[in-house]
Amino acid sequence: MPTSLFIEQRPNGLAFYINGDLQFDTADEAIYHEYLVVPAIALAAQRFPKTALRVLICGGGDGLAARDVRRFPQVGEITLVDYDPDVLELGRTVFQPYNQGSLVSAPDTAFGENCLTTCTQDAFEFVAKLPDACYHAVICDFTFPTSSEDTRVYSREWFQQVQRVLHPGGVVSTNGVSPNQRTLGFWCLYQTLLAAGLHAKPLQATIPSFCEHGYGDWGFFLASDVPIQRSAIEALVLPTGLKALQRNSWLQAFQIPDAIAQHRHTATVHSLDCPQLFYYLLNPRLSLAAPLHAESEPIDFLDLQEPGTAIVGTRDLLQLDAIATVWLEQLHHSRQSVPNDHTLAELIPVQHRYHSAAMTTEWLSYLKSLLEEINIQQLLTNLLERAQELPPQLVRELKQLLEKVRTGQPLTYVSDHTAELITLLSVTLLMANLTTPDIVFAKGYYGSSGGYSSYDDDSYSSGNDRFGWLGFWTMLIGGMWLWSIYKRDD
Amino acid sequence: MTATTSIHTIHSPNQLSIRLLTIDDRADWDEFIQALPIGCFMQSWAWADFKEQEGYQTFRYGLFAQARLVGGCIFYYYPQHSSANLLFAPGAPCFLPGFERSGMTLLIAQARELTAKLGAIALRIEPLLCQKPVYLEGFVRAPVELLPSETLLIDLRPSTAAILSAMKPKGRYNIRLSQRHGVETHFTTDAQAIPAFYDLFWATVQRQQFFGEPYRFFINLCQTLFAANMAEIGLATWSGETLAAVLVVYWGDRATYLYGGRSNNHAHVMASYGLHWAAMQRAKRRGCGIYDFYGYTSIPTHNYAKFSQFKRQFGGTPVTTIGAYDYFFYDQLADTLIGLLQRVNPENTR
Numbered sequence: 105m106p107t108s109l110f111i112e113q114r115p116n117g118l119a120f121y122i123n124g125d126l127q128f129d130t131a132d133e134a135i136y137h138e139y140l141v142v143p144a145i146a147l148a149a150q151r152f153p154k155t156a157l158r159v160l161i162c163g164g165g166d167g168l169a170a171r172d173v174r175r176f177p178q179v180g181e182i183t184l185v186d187y188d189p190d191v192l193e194l195g196r197t198v199f200q201p202y203n204q205g206s207l208v209s210a211p212d213t214a215f216g217e218n219c220l221t222t223c224t225q226d227a228f229e230f231v232a233k234l235p236d237a238c239y240h241a242v243i244c245d246f247t248f249p250t251s252s253e254d255t256r257v258y259s260r261e262w263f264q265q266v267q268r269v270l271h272p273g274g275v276v277s278t279n280g281v282s283p284n285q286r287t288l289g290f291w292c293l294y295q296t297l298l299a300a301g302l303h304a305k306p307l308q309a310t311i312p313s314f315c316e317h318g319y320g321d322w323g324f325f326l327a328s329d330v331p332i333q334r335s336a337i338e339a340l341v342l343p344t345g346l347k348a349l350q351r352n353s354w355l356q357a358f359q360i361p362d363a364i365a366q367h368r369h370t371a372t373v374h375s376l377d378c379p380q381l382f383y384y385l386l387n388p389r390l391s392l393a394a395p396l397h398a399e400s401e402p403i404d405f406l407d408l409q410e411p412g413t414a415i416v417g418t419r420d421l422l423q424l425d426a427i428a429t430v431w432l433e434q435l436h437h438s439r440q441s442v443p444n445d446h447t448l449a450e451l452i453p454v455q456h457r458y459h460s461a462a463m464t465t466e467w468l469s470y471l472k473s474l475l476e477e478i479n480i481q482q483l484l485t486n487l488l489e490r491a492q493e494l495p496p497q498l499v500r501e502l503k504q505l506l507e508k509v510r511t512g513q514p515l516t517y518v519s520d521h522t523a524e525l526i527t528l529l530s531v532t533l534l535m536a537n538l539t540t541p542d543i544v545f546a547k548g549y550y551g552s553s554g555g556y557s558s559y560d561d562d563s564y565s566s567g568n569d570r571f572g573w574l575g576f577w578t579m580l581i582g583g584m585w586l587w588s589i590y591k592r593d594d
Numbered sequence: 595m596t597a598t599t600s601i602h603t604i605h606s607p608n609q610l611s612i613r614l615l616t617i618d619d620r621a622d623w624d625e626f627i628q629a630l631p632i633g634c635f636m637q638s639w640a641w642a643d644f645k646e647q648e649g650y651q652t653f654r655y656g657l658f659a660q661a662r663l664v665g666g667c668i669f670y671y672y673p674q675h676s677s678a679n680l681l682f683a684p685g686a687p688c689f690l691p692g693f694e695r696s697g698m699t700l701l702i703a704q705a706r707e708l709t710a711k712l713g714a715i716a717l718r719i720e721p722l723l724c725q726k727p728v729y730l731e732g733f734v735r736a737p738v739e740l741l742p743s744e745t746l747l748i749d750l751r752p753s754t755a756a757i758l759s760a761m762k763p764k765g766r767y768n769i770r771l772s773q774r775h776g777v778e779t780h781f782t783t784d785a786q787a788i789p790a791f792y793d794l795f796w797a798t799v800q801r802q803q804f805f806g807e808p809y810r811f812f813i814n815l816c817q818t819l820f821a822a823n824m825a826e827i828g829l830a831t832w833s834g835e836t837l838a839a840v841l842v843v844y845w846g847d848r849a850t851y852l853y854g855g856r857s858n859n860h861a862h863v864m865a866s867y868g869l870h871w872a873a874m875q876r877a878k879r880r881g882c883g884i885y886d887f888y889g890y891t892s893i894p895t896h897n898y899a900k901f902s903q904f905k906r907q908f909g910g911t912p913v914t915t916i917g918a919y920d921y922f923f924y925d926q927l928a929d930t931l932i933g934l935l936q937r938v939n940p941e942n943t944r
Contacts, residue, residue, distance in 0.1 A: 108647050110813045113786055124810015251649065317809075424676040424930075428938050455674060463805055473737035477920055478927075486928035493932050528934045532678040532927070536715050539674035540682065541648070543718075543738065 107188055111198065119313065120166065120199070122191070122247050129313035130202050133168055134347035136322065139309045139357060141172035141243055142349050143326050144277035146340040148241040149178040151273045151330075156180025157240045160269070162227040162257070163279075164245035165191035167203030170220060173243065174206055175343040183239075185223040185230045192222060228256055234269045242266050244278035248385075250457055252422065255381040258293055259374050263300035263327075273330045276302065281385065283308050283364050285320030289384035290364075292371035293325060296381075298412025299373040302327040305405050307357040309348075324357075334406040359402035372417040380417040386454040387421075387461070421450055424535050431531045432524060452534065456541045463544055467534060474533040475526075481509050483529075497521055610664070610693060612700040615654040619663075623656060626663050627688060628846035632722040634685020634741070635845035640822035642668050647814040649673070651712075653681075655704055657689070657697045665689035665697040667719075669705065671712055678930055681709055682718040684740035698729040706923055715927045720918040733919035742889035743917040746902070748910040750849075750878040750885055757874065757909075765867065765907030772868030777832045779872035781842075783820040787827040788812055791839040791855075798855035802900070812841075812853075819843065825852075828876075830869035837865035842873050849877030850886040870908060885910075 110121040117130030128136060148157055157179045161169050165186030173182055184207070186192055195207045207222060223230060227246070244266070249255045256262060258278075266276050278297075283290045283306070290306070297304035304327040311322050326332060337358075342351060374381040419426035430450040454464050484506040491499045498521040505522060508515055518526070537543045615623055620639045627633035635641055642652040650670050657665035667687040671679065689697045705717045719733070720740040750757065758766055792809050799806030819825035824845065830838040840854040851873065856866045874885045887905045890912055891898040 106647050108810075108814050108817060110785065110788075110817065112789055121810070121813060124808065124813045422674075422676070424678050425934065425937050427676070428934050432938060455676070456672075458808055458811065460805075470737045477734045477736070478922065479734075479924070482922075482924045483927060486924040487931065490928065490932055494935065498935075525931065525935070528931055528938070529927075532715065532930055532934070535676045536678040536680050537738075539676045539679050540672045542670070542672075542684075542740065543680065543682070 107190070109190055109194070111194075117202070118198075120194075122188075123250055125248050125250070126313060126317050126319070127166065127247065128168060132311055132313050132348075133202070135309055135311045136314075137168045137172050138346055138349040139307060139324055139354075140245060140277055140279060141169050142175070142342060142346065143307075143337070143340065143354075144241050144243060144275045145173055145176045145179065146342055147326070147328070147332070147336065148275045149176060150336060150340060151275070152240050152271070155240065158238065159183070159241045159243065160185070160231075160239045161243045161245060162186075162231070163247065164243065165195050165222075166199050167195035167207040168199070169243050169245045170206035171203040174204075174220075175345065180219070182220040183223065184220065185225055185227050187224065187226045189224045192224060228262060228265070231262075231265045231269055236268055237271045237274075239269055240271055240274050242270060242274070242276045244276065246279055248281065249382055252379055252382040255374065255379055256376065258296065258381050259376050259379070260296050260300050261376050263297055263302060267300060267302060267329055270329070273328060275326065275328045278325050278327070280306070280323030280325055282314075282320035283323045283360060285318075286385055286388045287364055287367055288371045289381055289388060290323050291368040292374050292381050292384050293323075294368055295371050295412045295415070296374045297325055297327050298410075299375075299414050299416070302329055303331045303409065305332050305358055306360055308360060309357055331409055332406075337406055355406065358406045359404045361400045361402050363400040365403040365405075369413055372415045373412070375416055378417045379420050379422075383421040383453065386457060386459075387449045421453060422455060424532065427451070427453065427535060428528055428531050431527050435523065435527050452538070455535075455538050456544070458541050459538075459544050464538060467538060467544070470537070471530055471534060474537070475530060478529070478533075481506065484509065495521070498525065609659065610696045610700060611658045612655055612666075612704055613658070615656045615666070619654075619656060622663055623654070623666070626666075630688050630846075632685070633688060633846050634722055635824070635843050635848075635850060636684040636741070637668050637686050637688065638822075638824065638845060640819055640824050642670075643822075644815055644818035645670055647818060648811070653704075653708060655701065657693060657700060659693065664693045667701050669708065669717075671708070671714065673712075677713045677933070679712065679714040680716055680718050681705055681712070681714045682740060684720050685722055686719060687721060694727060694729045702732075702921060705921070709923050709926050713926075713930070715923060715930055717921045717923070718918055719921070720915075722915050724913070724915055726916050726919075730919055733921045736918035736920045739918045741915075741918075742898075744890050744892075744898075744912060744914045746887040746890035746905050746908075746910045747913050748874060748885040748887070748908055749883070750874060751883045754875065754878075757878075761909040762907045765909065768864040768867035768907065769871045772830075772864040772871075775832060775863040777830050777837070777863050777865045777868040779828060779830045779869050781826045781828045781873070781876055783823070783826055785813075785817055785820060787829060788816050790829060790836050791816075791827045791841060791853075794836065794839040794855035794857055795853055796855070797857060801858065804897070807853075816841070826876075828869055828873050830865040830872075832860055832863045832865055835859065837863065838869045840869055840873055842877065844877065844880055844882060847882055848884040848886050849873070849880070849882040850888050852888055866904070867907075874908075 108123055112119040112121065119129040120127045145159065158181045159173050159179055161173065161182060161184040163186055164170060164184060165188055170182060170184055173179055192207070195203060200208065207220065244257065246257050249258065270276065280293050281289045294304055294306055304325050307324040307326060308321050314322050337355065342349060371384065372380050419429070427450070434451060449461070452464050452468065454461055484502055487494065488499065488502055488506065501519050501521050624639050627637050642654060646652055650672050653669040653671070655666050655669070656663050665688055667683050669681050669683050671681050687698065687701050709715065709717065718736055718740065748757065792812055796806060816825065816827065825841060825843045828840040828842060829836050837860055838856040841852050843850045843852050877885050887910065889898055890902045890905055892912060893899065
């Protein structure tokens with residue numbers, strides 16, 4: 105996907121967007137970059153005294169993270185790898201007043217010239233080719249994922265690679281997502297770091313420009329293969345001249361409100377084989393039993409050393425197969441239970457970052473119209489042409505159904521097999537429409553809803569039984585669908 | 595991704611051929627689409643580029659008789675995790691008279707090939723026609739549109755005075771009111787106007803409670819279309835405060851009011867009226883004969899009703915097009931269902 109860059113000029117600075125997502129606003133970027141960089145390098149400096157530190161920055165082509173790495177005279181060598189040459193060029197030119205020339209100049213350090221090397225390459229590919237134990241600190245300054253592919257650099261495999269290239273005791277700091285806006289996504293990253301064999305400490309900070317854009321508070325993770333102790337963090341020596349990190353107060357960043365923290369065991373590990381993170385980011389509040397109140401008592405993660413759950417997802421919940429499985433489960437079990445928010449999100453998940461749960465859920469009202477589009481005789485014929493690939497019982501039933509459709513016999517019974525097929529057809533038609541962003545924004549419905557649709561909020565409405573009858577309703581839809589075919593034939 | 599590298603040509607029996615367009619065809623394609631009365635900006639080269647910025651794949655096909663461009667279609671596809679998907683073409687296909695049936699046959703064959711490769715189950719199209727043509731046999735009505743199928747068109751060809759006199763009295767009055775209050779308007783292709791536009795757009799989204807596209811959408815949209823000189827942002831200010839904004843797309847004979855918004859403040863100065871009137875005059879000066887309000891209804895209960903009431907004050911003629919139609923590739927649909935049956939294995943779900 106091509107990358108779009110946009111610089112919004114401000115009276116006293118600028119704001120920079122990649123693919124429309126705010127990367128930084130010069131008014132407050134120091135908060136983000138200092139929390140991302142300073143604790144990690146300070147900890148590395150503490151753990152590797154009298155050593156010329158080697159630091160790898162992944163992403164961060166704007167040069168702002170490099171600026172804060174260069175605050176440390178202990179750093180002897182910096183490698184910055186960013187796949188986007190245009191961002192790197194901006195880092196060398198337009199952003200130079202803000203990154204203090206971090207990508208062009210080479211100031212003297214305690215170890216001589218502070219050498220910075222930039223590479224224009226995919227970070228995963230770059231790191232995979234590095235030898236073991238060659239860096240003391242790795243800073244991951246990636247953009248917020250806008251597609252499933254973007255989440256590779258947040259996967260267990262990625263963090264395993266990062267750990268491999270770190271010296272034992274080396275430190276990694278990674279940009280997270282919002283703990284309060286993308287709670288399960290945030291804890292998915294936490295569990296993923298733990299699953300990669302790292303001891304991870306979450307941090308959160310309030311960045312006003314991020315909040316103005318609706319991104320919420322922002323999260324980070326500080327991690328290492330060696331446990332990070334409170335005493336070590338309290339003893340960190342911070343450089344002078346920081347704008348955001350206050351010596352007396354920054355440790356509060358490790359305190360996460362309990363209402364958020366209690367969900368950390370719920371999220372599954374994000375791996376390349378079974379991606380989870382993008383699903384969590386698109387469906388941020390699913391399955392949160394308790395409402396999020398940031399005012400609740402915090403958990404101080406500096407006092408917490410805990411293992412991860414190591415629970416790896418069993419299916420990619422954005423894949424048609426996974427969604428279809430949930431629909432079939434619902435079909436067979438809905439009589440016993442009303443689907444909760446979690447099930448609803450899995451039944452009809454948000455598929456694109458432009459969409460909300462309300463928009464997606466509204467599409468259930470089009471299911472009947474979608475089914476009515478289908479020429480059943482044509483579909484049955486196409487299915488029966490490949491009868492050898494279908495279960496014999498289903499083939500027999502489809503043949504009987506086709507015969508009834510052809511001869512106009514009344515349909516009095518829909519077997520389980522046929523109901524399952526209708527269910528799979530329903531979910532296929534729904535997902536085909538929902539996967540295309542523009543279709544969901546469709547203009548001027550001729551159906552019952554009409555025109556631009558109204559919305560309520562970004563969450564599912566729970567506590568009512570609108571979807572409790574989904575299983576039966578799906579069966580009913582199948583019956584209505586077939587009935588309408590008969591009616592049309594008449 | 596633009597599929598412009600593997601160029602292959604398919605010939606139909608009457609020597610109509612289809613091939614992927616390349617960047618060298620851009621000027622010819624845009625000129626062809628702009629010249630057609632039903633040519634839609636969503637079939638422009640720049641719009642396709644914008645959609646690629648948004649993550650879509652585009653497939654730009656031209657139909658040729660001998661070497662002459664006689665029709666075509668830009669197909670859009672959004673690659674996703676799911677193996678069920680759609681190929682779609684807003685404002686398309688387009689043909690010169692006489693090439694509709696053979697052209698449609700070639701386009702469907704091409705779409706069939708694409709859907710098999712991409713995993714899509716159907717093609718959704720929406721030509722801007724007022725009656726369903728015969729060559730759309732096999733297509734069924736889609737449950738939703740890709741474009742607003744009912745819209746309101748202002749004829750810009752008469753004199754300025756005649757356009758004004760064709761408006762509702764309230765429309766004329768409010769335009770003059772905005773002028774008396776000293777509402778100022780200006781139009782720009784400077785991307786720095788995007789934040790001001792978006793602030794007003796989003797305020798309107800929240801006030802009217804409809805689904806609105808995010809900021810990033812407009813960054814991509816404006817940066818792409820501004821560079822192609824295809825769109826402008828219009829802003830109306832009063833006493834130093836920006837009160838209304840429009841995004842107008844220029845394509846062929848038509849200027850389309852694609853998005854807009856207004857502030858809650860100082861409604862009495864009628865900034866939106868002044869701005870639309872300025873947009874119409876500007877479109878007329880650019881040579882456009884139509885100002886398209888892009889979405890309209892005469893049904894009082896429709897969700898468009900409120901802003902249709904506003905649009906109606908400018909006069910104009912409501913026009914209804916046929917809406918979106920789907921063509922299902924049943925072999926693909928069967929393939930998807932069989933694959934699901936095999937992988938999901940319903941027996942194990944009991």
